[in-house]
Amino acid sequence: MTEQSPDPRMLASRVPSLSGVERAADKVAEILPMTPLLPLDVAGRTIWCKAECLQPVGAFKIRGAWHRLTDLTADDAAAGVVGVSSGNHAQGVAWAAKRLGIRATIVMPSNAPQMKLAATRALGAEVVLYDRVTESRDAVAAELIRERGGVLVHAYGDPWIIEGQGTAGLEARAQMRARGIDGPDRIVACCGGGGLTAGLALACPDAIVTAVEPEGWDDVARSLEAGEILSVRDMRYPTECDALQTPETWPINFAVLQARGVRGVAVTREEVRHAMRVVFERLHLVVEPGGAAALAAVLAGKVEIGDATLVTLSGGNVDPQLYAEILAG
Amino acid sequence: MTEQSPDPRMLASRVPSLSGVERAADKVAEILPMTPLLPLDVAGRTIWCKAECLQPVGAFKIRGAWHRLTDLTADDAAAGVVGVSSGNHAQGVAWAAKRLGIRATIVMPSNAPQMKLAATRALGAEVVLYDRVTESRDAVAAELIRERGGVLVHAYGDPWIIEGQGTAGLEARAQMRARGIDGPDRIVACCGGGGLTAGLALACPDAIVTAVEPEGWDDVARSLEAGEILSVRDMRYPTECDALQTPETWPINFAVLQARGVRGVAVTREEVRHAMRVVFERLHLVVEPGGAAALAAVLAGKVEIGDATLVTLSGGNVDPQLYAEILAG
Numbered sequence: 322m323t324e325q326s327p328d329p330r331m332l333a334s335r336v337p338s339l340s341g342v343e344r345a346a347d348k349v350a351e352i353l354p355m356t357p358l359l360p361l362d363v364a365g366r367t368i369w370c371k372a373e374c375l376q377p378v379g380a381f382k383i384r385g386a387w388h389r390l391t392d393l394t395a396d397d398a399a400a401g402v403v404g405v406s407s408g409n410h411a412q413g414v415a416w417a418a419k420r421l422g423i424r425a426t427i428v429m430p431s432n433a434p435q436m437k438l439a440a441t442r443a444l445g446a447e448v449v450l451y452d453r454v455t456e457s458r459d460a461v462a463a464e465l466i467r468e469r470g471g472v473l474v475h476a477y478g479d480p481w482i483i484e485g486q487g488t489a490g491l492e493a494r495a496q497m498r499a500r501g502i503d504g505p506d507r508i509v510a511c512c513g514g515g516g517l518t519a520g521l522a523l524a525c526p527d528a529i530v531t532a533v534e535p536e537g538w539d540d541v542a543r544s545l546e547a548g549e550i551l552s553v554r555d556m557r558y559p560t561e562c563d564a565l566q567t568p569e570t571w572p573i574n575f576a577v578l579q580a581r582g583v584r585g586v587a588v589t590r591e592e593v594r595h596a597m598r599v600v601f602e603r604l605h606l607v608v609e610p611g612g613a614a615a616l617a618a619v620l621a622g623k624v625e626i627g628d629a630t631l632v633t634l635s636g637g638n639v640d641p642q643l644y645a646e647i648l649a650g
Numbered sequence: 651m652t653e654q655s656p657d658p659r660m661l662a663s664r665v666p667s668l669s670g671v672e673r674a675a676d677k678v679a680e681i682l683p684m685t686p687l688l689p690l691d692v693a694g695r696t697i698w699c700k701a702e703c704l705q706p707v708g709a710f711k712i713r714g715a716w717h718r719l720t721d722l723t724a725d726d727a728a729a730g731v732v733g734v735s736s737g738n739h740a741q742g743v744a745w746a747a748k749r750l751g752i753r754a755t756i757v758m759p760s761n762a763p764q765m766k767l768a769a770t771r772a773l774g775a776e777v778v779l780y781d782r783v784t785e786s787r788d789a790v791a792a793e794l795i796r797e798r799g800g801v802l803v804h805a806y807g808d809p810w811i812i813e814g815q816g817t818a819g820l821e822a823r824a825q826m827r828a829r830g831i832d833g834p835d836r837i838v839a840c841c842g843g844g845g846l847t848a849g850l851a852l853a854c855p856d857a858i859v860t861a862v863e864p865e866g867w868d869d870v871a872r873s874l875e876a877g878e879i880l881s882v883r884d885m886r887y888p889t890e891c892d893a894l895q896t897p898e899t900w901p902i903n904f905a906v907l908q909a910r911g912v913r914g915v916a917v918t919r920e921e922v923r924h925a926m927r928v929v930f931e932r933l934h935l936v937v938e939p940g941g942a943a944a945l946a947a948v949l950a951g952k953v954e955i956g957d958a959t960l961v962t963l964s965g966g967n968v969d970p971q972l973y974a975e976i977l978a979g
Contacts, residue, residue, distance in 0.1 A: 354686065354687075354825075356686075357683065357685075357686055357704060359704065360706075372704075374934040375686055375688065375701075375933070377689075379934050436931065496683075499683075598970065601936055601970060601973070602970065604704070605703040605704060605708050605936040606934060606935060607930055607934040607935065607936060608934075637934030638934075641927065641931065641977045641978070642977075642978060644930070644974075644977060645974040645975075645977040645978040646974075648970040648971075648973060648977075649970070649974040
């Protein structure tokens with residue numbers, strides 16, 4: 322970023338809202354069937370798992386991307402979009418762009434899972450790689466946009482993205498009602514930059530919301546506790562949750578999380594692996610490490626279970642070799 | 651079976667029908683949300699995969715069991731039920747019995763997957779083991795009923811079971827309609843004894859139906875070709891599709907399949923394993939070998955794809971070690 326550029330984190334064009342989530346939900350419902358809400362018994366109680374790994378791109382990210390790209394002006398759509406993503410947002414943006422005939426360029430870490438890189442390219446997007454440790458993905462994206470034009474579609478720091486991800490909460494509420502359940506009263510969300518967590522917090526204003534991050538990447542938890550945005554301390558800290566490896570949340574996300582009293586917790590590698598095995602055996606779903614973090618926190622007793630607890634199984638894009646190793650382990 | 655006993659295969663109390671499937675569907679809809687119908691691109695065309703591995707017991711068998719047990723007379727319910735199953739029907743019967751407060755005994759092969767045995771017991775059923783090679787499961791069940799009483803709930807040779815399994819076809823049709831598709835025009839079903847295949851053939855009378863069996867266990871295919879019921883030639887033939895290891899179909903199933911012009915095809919172990927890997931990677935679902943057989947036939951080009959092809963992913967109960975081996979392979 323040059324000195325002349327304003328900080329893009331401060332440029333949010335508007336505040337995300339519940340009515341925005343509702344409008345997004347109408348658009349999403351036109352194109353994507355509801356993902357199942359699956360019951361799972363934990364410690365004698367039932368929790369409700371939202372199977373976002375069954376979305377066409379294998380993750381909830383398709384929701385926010387669809388809301389964002391369908392709201393572009395004709396000029397912006399003609400200029401194309403630039404996304405920044407470790408792999409799931411990449412596929413969401415590429416999927417929406419392909420369907421809408423919009424050119425998409427995605428900035429992805431060079432060490433993203435192979436299947437995420439391949440799937441993003443297969444959807445017709447151009448992938449530009451960066452080094453997760455030594456480069457700032459936001460700076461790479463800003464440079465690209467300055468060179469070629471295009472509209473930034475940030476992975477979490479964007480009101481449309483937040484509202485779009487929140488549509489999973491409205492679906493879950495409708496699905497609970499169809500089963501005669503008044504909820505969700507608690508929401509446990511896998512959290513990277515806080516797009517999904519903020520969206521769900523807006524969608525379900527009465528629910529107690531917990532953001533779950535992997536050990537070492539719990540900057541949102543630390544930020545919420547400190548009352549200010551803090552960054553990840555060690556960008557080399559090892560984690561298998563590639564989808565949740567975000568250096569810091571953005572003000573637009575933090576403002577929602579803070580206003581809603583969201584709390585953060587961190588889960589270990591072994592807790593995540595255990596959750597993946599439980600999902601395999603009892604729900605017959607494939608979840609990636611980052612998609613199992615929320616359930617990991619519940620199974621580890623780090624989050625209280627309510628009468629109608631919603632847990633996000635947020636993605637399923639994991640390389641088969643790693644998955645086999647985790648299952649066998 | 652003693653000489654005095656009539657052959658139970660000839661004792662079907664009534665003929666299964668489309669109206670029976672419709673009645674079963676109403677009952678199933680009250681208690682089980684629809685399983686997702688997921689699109690999958692194969693050779694440039696879209697097929698529709700019915701994710702029955704997401705049922706509470708991990709397989710479609712819950713449908714027929716629910717239809718059967720909810721139609722028992724009060725006397726029969728009080729006497730309890732006896733099921734015969736390699737594991738998925740076992741769990742379906744146990745699940746329905748538990749919910750209805752009916753005593754369930756299930757005759758299962760001693761080499762059934764550990765997770766199927768454990769899950770059936772966890773649902774409160776009593777499990778009686780038999781040797782798949784040297785004993786007749788039907789004879790073991792008949793002996794049990796003579797000793798203790800109870801009503802036989804056969805895994806496929808029963809009009810309620812057939813109608814119940816067919817409800818998956820009515821759901822798929824409704825789900826296709828919701829997407830503006832007139833179908834299914836073709837149905838490709840995983841086939842053991844022919845309960846699911848017969849049910850789907852009744853549910854969708856205009857569809858071209860193919861029954862898919864594992865190599866060596868393709869007695870239904872051979873029977874349909876011969877015009878008479880033939881048994882599996884070698885009960886020791888190795889297969890990973892434990893859910894489809896049935897020695898022969900019953901007249902009640904054969905009559906439906908024959909009348910509907912159903913054709914059978916067989917798939918190899920490697921074709922099944924490939925299908926399981928495709929489902930992992932592209933749908934993020936866990937399917938067991940027997941649950942992947944239908945898709946295996948499609949991917950191998952052994953079944954023609956239509957404009958609205960329904961493929962059953964019929965179950966997901968597979969031991970993690972085997973699944974890891976197949977993924978890594």
